[in-house]
Amino acid sequence: MEDELFPRERAEVAPGAVQVVDWLDAERQRALLAACRDWARPPAGLRTVRTPGGGTMTARQVCLGWHWYPYAYARTVVDGDGSPVKPFPDWLGALGRRAVADALGPDAVPAAPYDIALINFYDGDARMGMHRDGDEKTDAPVVSLSLGDTCVFRFGNTGTRAKPYTDVELRSGDLFVFGGPSRFAYHGVPRVRPGTAPAWLGLAGRLNITLRVSGL
Numbered sequence: 001m002e003d004e005l006f007p008r009e010r011a012e013v014a015p016g017a018v019q020v021v022d023w024l025d026a027e028r029q030r031a032l033l034a035a036c037r038d039w040a041r042p043p044a045g046l047r048t049v050r051t052p053g054g055g056t057m058t059a060r061q062v063c064l065g066w067h068w069y070p071y072a073y074a075r076t077v078v079d080g081d082g083s084p085v086k087p088f089p090d091w092l093g094a095l096g097r098r099a100v101a102d103a104l105g106p107d108a109v110p111a112a113p114y115d116i117a118l119i120n121f122y123d124g125d126a127r128m129g130m131h132r133d134g135d136e137k138t139d140a141p142v143v144s145l146s147l148g149d150t151c152v153f154r155f156g157n158t159g160t161r162a163k164p165y166t167d168v169e170l171r172s173g174d175l176f177v178f179g180g181p182s183r184f185a186y187h188g189v190p191r192v193r194p195g196t197a198p199a200w201l202g203l204a205g206r207l208n209i210t211l212r213v214s215g216l
């Protein structure tokens with residue numbers, strides 16, 4: 001929205017957790033969306049994630065580089081069609097490193113390359129409960145890119161799923177990076193606002209791309 005009274009600004013939500021608004025321009029968003037559409041196709045495409053307790057995640061997911069399933073990584077879709085996970089492209093790793101440099105500064109860019117992308121698709125009333133990203137073997141910052149509908153992103157603390165937490169609005173093109181003392185903070189998506197994606201993008205729903213370093 002360009003007609004807001006107060007322009008949105010970059011924000012440090014917690015130490016080491018930074019939102020950079022409008023980080024992706026329209027051209028980059030369109031290119032990422034086209035790539036996500038390709039990655040979402042089978043084999044090893046978009047799938048519903050089943051949790052050990054018998055539940056299902058409402059956001060559907062596709063992985064690159066390493067396949068995440070609750071709660072480990074594999075090279076094949078062990079909880080789906082069994083196919084090899086799609087490769088993690090170099091250009092996406094370069095984007096991740098640039099994101100960390102812009103959000104946290106050049107010293108925060110990890111020595112090891114980004115090698116995992118988890119791409120979450122939210123439609124209908126999909127959401128994501130509070131959790132920590134703890135299956136990687138490094139503490140390299142997590143990079144999160146948003147496309148499509150606006151969501152409420154809840155960023156909490158490292159000790160508990162409960163308060164204190166901060167709710168921020170992530171819109172299409174926003175970047176959120178969390179590293180350092182916030183790397184293992186609980187976070188989640190309690191709400192997506194349907195119909196808020198920019199019309200020029202051509203996406204109904206929300207995509208989130210998180211980039212991580214596996215250390216595997």
Ligand SMILES: O=C(O)CCC(=O)C(=O)O
Nearest residue numbers: 118120133153189208210
């Ligand atoms: O969709 C988001 O913004 C958050 C995704 C997330 O927390 C995750 O993939 O672990």
